[in-house]
Amino acid sequence: MKSVYIHVPFCESKCPYCAFSSAVKKTADEETYLKALEAEIAARSPLARGNAISTLYIGGGTPTALSPSAWLGLISIIKGAFRLAPDAEVTAEANPSTLSPRHVGLWRGFVNRVSIGVQSFNDAELAFLGRVHDTRQAEEAALLCADAGFKTSFDLMFGLPGQTLRGWGENLRRAAELSPDHISAYQLTIEPGTLFADLPLSGALTDGYGHYRFAQWFLPRKGYGQYEVASFSKPGEESRHNLNYWADGEYLGLGPSAWSHIGASRSKNAPDLAEYARMMASGKSASVYEENLARAPNARQAAVLALRTKNGIVWRSFKERHGKTLKDEIEEKLARFPKSLVINDGTAVRLTPAGFRVANKIWEEII
Ligand code: SF4
CATH class of the missing domain: 1.10.10 (Arc Repressor Mutant, subunit A)
Structure with a gap:
């Protein structure tokens, strides 16, 4: 097992389309989270069986919702428990609204790839999506990461109500101008349990077929080859962590709601931070679901x-x-x-x- 995923369960605010496990952080949460995560890492890092870790992905939620001092703690816990391969791909997800120069300073020498939740280069679209950043902040975040020498990936979303092909094309054009190493393009869907699911929105979504087809035409012309349904990259800049996941490889998932795949088993941790912390404090496994992959x-x-x-x-x-x-x-x-x-x-x-x-x-x- 050479791949590790760490879930950070906090966000600055909850986006209305989001079905990921995350909540707005309260004052005491960071400490509770780090203490429980440290206990889980101590208990489960031996599953790496001494292997050097080749991909580490810190996702969420919003990892940049963690304060710089919490990041210091997190990096020290990880370094104390795992041996990272010299060429390890270490990705952190970042939101333009919370990414700060202090995060970037702390990441130097540890993180080498930043996945930025850009979503759109149109302020009206960002407002519709309930994002707390604007286009200017997205561009600043991209430049901050690129100037620090990190590889970057942008998440972009299409199929928003009223989004024309021209509007989507403009988003792609502005993304390509900033020259990230990787672009993920997702269609907006209405997931059960989200705030959007309570609104009469499904009929208002734009059919994304043409938008997706346009991305498949446009991005390769800008040097981004498609290597997965939603993923485009410059040559050699595919996400190694995600490729392992799609190849059904083993990975160790740590933190609330994280999935693991080890041997013939796939398991999921308790999604709720308080429950996760309780389970770790009582010395139990944080797993609440397990399935046998041999079936x-x-x-x-x-x-x-x-x-x-x-x-x-x-x-x-x-x-x-x-x-x-x-x-x-x-x-x-x-x-x-x-x-x-x-x-x-x-x-x-x-x-x-x-x-x-x-x-x-x-x-x-x-x-
Ligand atoms: S920032 Fe990301 S994880 Fe957090 S609510 Fe929005 S989409 Fe979900």
């Missing part, structure tokens, strides 16, 4: 994860891991799609760019 539904999920990437399902390793029967079943189901969407060269099966545009329909066939 067929999980193998199908692994197939879908693999089809998210341009590498697709590599038949040899899939067969070794999940058996010939399942491999044959999936191969037969995917053979029903035209070659314009799905290509099987006998070694691997993968989606074409047109296949990525209808990926949900293809995945449904497997699941």
